[in-house]
Amino acid sequence: MILASASPRRLDLLARIGVVPDAVDPADLDETPLAGELPARYAARLAAAKAALVAARHPGALVLGADTVVAVGRRILPKAETEAEARHCLELLSGRRHRVLSAVTLIDGAGTARHRLSTSILSFKRLTGSEIAAYLAGGEWRGKAGGYAVQGAAEAFVRHLAGSHSGVVGLPLFETRALLVAAGRLDG
Numbered sequence: 001m002i003l004a005s006a007s008p009r010r011l012d013l014l015a016r017i018g019v020v021p022d023a024v025d026p027a028d029l030d031e032t033p034l035a036g037e038l039p040a041r042y043a044a045r046l047a048a049a050k051a052a053l054v055a056a057r058h059p060g061a062l063v064l065g066a067d068t069v070v071a072v073g074r075r076i077l078p079k080a081e082t083e084a085e086a087r088h089c090l091e092l093l094s095g096r097r098h099r100v101l102s103a104v105t106l107i108d109g110a111g112t113a114r115h116r117l118s119t120s121i122l123s124f125k126r127l128t129g130s131e132i133a134a135y136l137a138g139g140e141w142r143g144k145a146g147g148y149a150v151q152g153a154a155e156a157f158v159r160h161l162a163g164s165h166s167g168v169v170g171l172p173l174f175e176t177r178a179l180l181v182a183a184g185r186l187d188g
């Protein structure tokens with residue numbers, strides 16, 4: 001089995017259900033949303049594309065790809081690479097409800113692709129300027145969808161989470177397990 005992801009969180013989450021991939025081979029593709037693309041569609045498209053790209057490099061292997069997106073309404077927040085982007089995300093998320101969509105695709109050895117989507121709804125407290133500044137200084141936002149990581153200090157901003165904590169971190173374990181069972185890789 002190949003994990004088509006550069007995210008160490010996804011590897012850790014898989015290990016929690018006893019799955020250790022034989023290799024990690026990130027897809028590294030263009031993650032620009034299409035014009036007018038809705039968040040759930042976007043996450044599903046990217047998870048499928050990551051898995052397909054890596055499956056083409058490993059014929060016959062079981063390949064798992066995933067994508068996590070933070071959305072406010074129809075708006076897709078960026079994966080924060082700069083402090084300015086992370087600040088913009090946190091200001092938008094402050095005192096608001098948002099969704100985290102985590103799509104997973106598993107392609108089996110015969111080339112059959114199976115897909116699942118996890119949707120979580122989170123509500124953040126209203127963030128003060130000094131809370132945002134302290135969070136940005138901590139650096140946990142780097143490379144994270146929506147500019148925060150719920151598995152770190154940002155969990156203290158979460159008033160309410162409905163859905164999948166593992167999905168927010170990057171790999172929804174309920175859906176991932178269901179895919180692995182369907183493909184015969186885990187016992188049902």
Ligand SMILES: Cc1cn([C@H]2C[C@H](O)[C@@H](COP(=O)(O)OP(=O)(O)OP(=O)(O)O)O2)c(=O)[nH]c1=O
Nearest residue numbers: 005006007026067068144145149150168169170
């Ligand atoms: C919202 C949120 C996202 N994230 C992470 C999960 C993903 O790694 C990242 C979203 O980017 P993704 O494009 O889903 O994943 P990635 O670029 O890290 O890895 P790859 O494309 O190779 O699979 O944000 C957290 O770790 N915690 C959170 O609370």
